[in-house]
Amino acid sequence: MNETNPAMQMAFDxxxxxxxxxxxxxxxxxxxxxxxxxxRQESKKKMAVVAPTGVAAINAGGMxxxxxxxxxxxxxIPAGNTRPEMHYSPEKKELLSSLELLxxxxxxxxxxxxLDQIDLILRNLKGTSQPFGGVQLLLIGxxxxxxxxxxxxxxMMLGRYYSTPYFFSSLxxxxxxxxxxxxxxxxxQKEQVFVDILNEVRNQTxxxxxLQLLNARHQPGFRPTAAEPxxxxxxxxxxxxxLNNEFVEALEGQEFxxxxxxxxxxxxxxxxxxxNLKLKTGAQVMFVKNDSSAEKLFxxxxxxxxxxxxxxxxxxxxGQEEREIAVQALEWTNIKYQLEDxxxxxxxxxxxxxxxxxxxxxxxxxxxxxxxFDKAIIDVSEAFAHGxxxxxxxxxxxxxxxxxxxxxxxxNIIGDPAVARFNEQAKSLxxxxxxxxxxxxxxxxxxxxxxxxxxxxxxxxTGFEEAATDMEKDxxxxxxxxxQQLATYQPERIQKAAMYFKDKLTEATGNLxxxxxxxMGLSKDKExxxxxxxxxxxxxxxxxxxxxxxxxxxxxxxxYLEEKRKAQDQAGSDQSNSYVKALNxxxxxxxxxxxxxxxxxxxxxxxxxxxxVLSEKTxxxxxxxxxxxxxxxxxxxGVGPQKATQYGPQLIAMIRxxxxxxxxxxxxxxxxx
Numbered sequence: 195m196n197e198t199n200p201a202m203q204m205a206f207d208x209x210x211x212x213x214x215x216x217x218x219x220x221x222x223x224x225x226x227x228x229x230x231x232x233x234r235q236e237s238k239k240k241m242a243v244v245a246p247t248g249v250a251a252i253n254a255g256g257m258x259x260x261x262x263x264x265x266x267x268x269x270x271i272p273a274g275n276t277r278p279e280m281h282y283s284p285e286k287k288e289l290l291s292s293l294e295l296l297x298x299x300x301x302x303x304x305x306x307x308x309l310d311q312i313d314l315i316l317r318n319l320k321g322t323s324q325p326f327g328g329v330q331l332l333l334i335g336x337x338x339x340x341x342x343x344x345x346x347x348x349x350m351m352l353g354r355y356y357s358t359p360y361f362f363s364s365l366x367x368x369x370x371x372x373x374x375x376x377x378x379x380x381x382x383q384k385e386q387v388f389v390d391i392l393n394e395v396r397n398q399t400x401x402x403x404x405l406q407l408l409n410a411r412h413q414p415g416f417r418p419t420a421a422e423p424x425x426x427x428x429x430x431x432x433x434x435x436x437l438n439n440e441f442v443e444a445l446e447g448q449e450f451x452x453x454x455x456x457x458x459x460x461x462x463x464x465x466x467x468x469x470n471l472k473l474k475t476g477a478q479v480m481f482v483k484n485d486s487s488a489e490k491l492f493x494x495x496x497x498x499x500x501x502x503x504x505x506x507x508x509x510x511x512x513g514q515e516e517r518e519i520a521v522q523a524l525e526w527t528n529i530k531y532q533l534e535d536x537x538x539x540x541x542x543x544x545x546x547x548x549x550x551x552x553x554x555x556x557x558x559x560x561x562x563x564x565x566x567f568d569k570a571i572i573d574v575s576e577a578f579a580h581g582x583x584x585x586x587x588x589x590x591x592x593x594x595x596x597x598x599x600x601x602x603x604x605x606n607i608i609g610d611p612a613v614a615r616f617n618e619q620a621k622s623l624x625x626x627x628x629x630x631x632x633x634x635x636x637x638x639x640x641x642x643x644x645x646x647x648x649x650x651x652x653x654x655x656t657g658f659e660e661a662a663t664d665m666e667k668d669x670x671x672x673x674x675x676x677x678q679q680l681a682t683y684q685p686e687r688i689q690k691a692a693m694y695f696k697d698k699l700t701e702a703t704g705n706l707x708x709x710x711x712x713x714m715g716l717s718k719d720k721e722x723x724x725x726x727x728x729x730x731x732x733x734x735x736x737x738x739x740x741x742x743x744x745x746x747x748x749x750x751x752x753x754y755l756e757e758k759r760k761a762q763d764q765a766g767s768d769q770s771n772s773y774v775k776a777l778n779x780x781x782x783x784x785x786x787x788x789x790x791x792x793x794x795x796x797x798x799x800x801x802x803x804x805x806x807v808l809s810e811k812t813x814x815x816x817x818x819x820x821x822x823x824x825x826x827x828x829x830x831x832g833v834g835p836q837k838a839t840q841y842g843p844q845l846i847a848m849i850r851x852x853x854x855x856x857x858x859x860x861x862x863x864x865x866x867x
Contacts, residue, residue: 209295215325215370216330217374252464285533298332300340310366338396391404412599412600459543460526482551530543559574662706668702702734789808
């Protein structure tokens with residue numbers, strides 16, 4: 195696709211080789227969703243995908259903005275540089291701090307105060323004044339489609355700070371350098387006449403001739419036959435529900451009810467269909483999920499008619515297709531993000547399992563966004579919001595597949611002058627190869643600044659200051675001075691700086707290793723202290739590895755990202771310096787493991803519970819005290835004379851064998867001399 199779509203390739207190049215904010219827009223059907231999926235599959239950056247609503251988030255395969263950032267739903271007054279109230283868990287802070295790319299889908303519905311709050315949160319977490327804390331944003335959406343929903347009383351508050359309710363009026367977007375890339379190749383519609391009409395509707399410039407062509411699709415009193423899978427798009431939810439109820443109640447035959455299975459967390463506003471789905475044979479339905487099997491029998495938005503129903507299967511025939519599709523319950527997942535081994539991974543927070551169908555004689559225009567229909571009846575005579583007419587009309591693949599319930603008047607095509615003004619001003623934001631090269635160099639500079647940024651170390655060293663007395667003068671102060679001159683540094687000076695910090699970090703790590711055990715011994719919560727110590731040492735080890743590489747090699751952006759990932763993976767997987775592991779390890783861990791295995795085998799032979807042979811606590815005491823005789827074994831709490839006599843010979847033999855092996859190993863290593 196990209197060989198014939200230079201705009202799409204330009205957008206991908208921007209995401210892979212810069213950290214410039216990208217606003218990716220385009221008419222309906224130009225491949226914005228396809229591009230999102232490509233980025234998710236191919237990008238090497240640590241990313242999260244969010245959307246303003248539950249349904250949009252599920253469709254994009256991400257989370258809602260409010261859920262990821264724990265933002266309130268009401269208006270947020272801009273706080274400038276004030277530190278926001280962030281009641282985040284340490285895990286959430288770590289996750290958001292590690293973000294490199296944030297994708298916001300359906301950004302046309304995002305309010306400006308929400309974007310400003312994201313900027314404030316990321317700047318504070320990352321410890322930098324860069325917009326969004328240096329995280330790259332990919333904003334996907336079409337401003338000619340649905341706009342943010344803001345009540346009058348909310349706008350009375352926000353209107354004092356923002357000129358429009360759109361994301362581009364946010365304070366951060368006024369200062370953040372960004373590019374606007376517009377996809378212009380329409381994949382959904384093939385008829386040029388229809389594409390031209392949609393363009394004019396989108397721009398609120400429809401000519402009398404094209405309006406006449408459009409209204410030629412008005413067929414008064416049109417009622418499709420059962421063999422014609424038309425869906426009615428309407429402005430109000432109550433109208434859509436009424437139409438669906440009227441049609442389904444008119445059908446004869448038994449009504450079947452399918453109840454959804456909901457596990458874990460799955461927000462109600464993201465339910466893809468009804469939890470109690472009532473269907474009848476003859477009902478017109480729409481698939482609400484893509485077929486993930488190799489056959490690809492259905493897709494989200496495909497219309498069909500139910501031919502028969504069995505207890506767990508609904509059979510659907512679509513249009514002129516001869517084959518019935520056997521439809522059984524499928525599962526949607528509500529994902530959350532978590533940081534594992536320095537990588538952002540998707541985890542399943544909850545699921546919604548249901549027959550992937552919904553009644554489809556009618557649907558609201560709002561819920562149709564992102565769908566495509568072969569045959570649709572459209573009623574926008576009561577359109578009340580910007581973009582409604584365009585969204586409805588652009589759902590259709592062909593002009594001939596559309597029927598208008600009422601004629602469309604020019605005043606039904608509602609646009610927002612603020613969007614028109616922005617689109618005109620944003621023409622200068624279209625990038626070319628020269629701009630791309632400049633932004634690549636700026637990205638290199640920002641990664642270089644990141645290499646010598648020790649805010650992460652300052653945050654992690656809290657609680658261990660006594661063991662890091664020289665860090666302030668040797669690392670933090672030097673890095674602060676360096677940051678002011680870094681842009682002028684030649685490659686050899688960068689290498690010297692990397693060598694300096696490698697040596698200082700190595701020295702500091704050694705000091706920490708000596709003193710952390712003492713500080714842990716004084717701590718009331720040793721487990722928390724040990725976990726913090728592990729994070730601190732891992733950060734330092736990863737940065738030492740990076741400094742080591744760039745003390746010997748020229749700094750290149752792509753190499754930096756690869757080396758950073760390798761260093762983090764290595765530091766995360768290296769358990770040799772783990773204080774959590776050391777804290778949880780029992781004295782003579784190897785012997786303890788052998789004794790536990792022996793205990794389980796003995797219990798199995800005697801057909802009793804393992805704890806009836808010896809408790810785990812007693813086994814740990816034996817491993818720690820290493821009793822040399824059966825009498826000494828019997829004196830250990832939990833053993834006693836009877837068990838010492840019964841199990842003593844085997845246990846003492848294992849202890850002696852362990853001591854002999856340990857002695858031999860130490861002699862080989864020269865530790866005894």
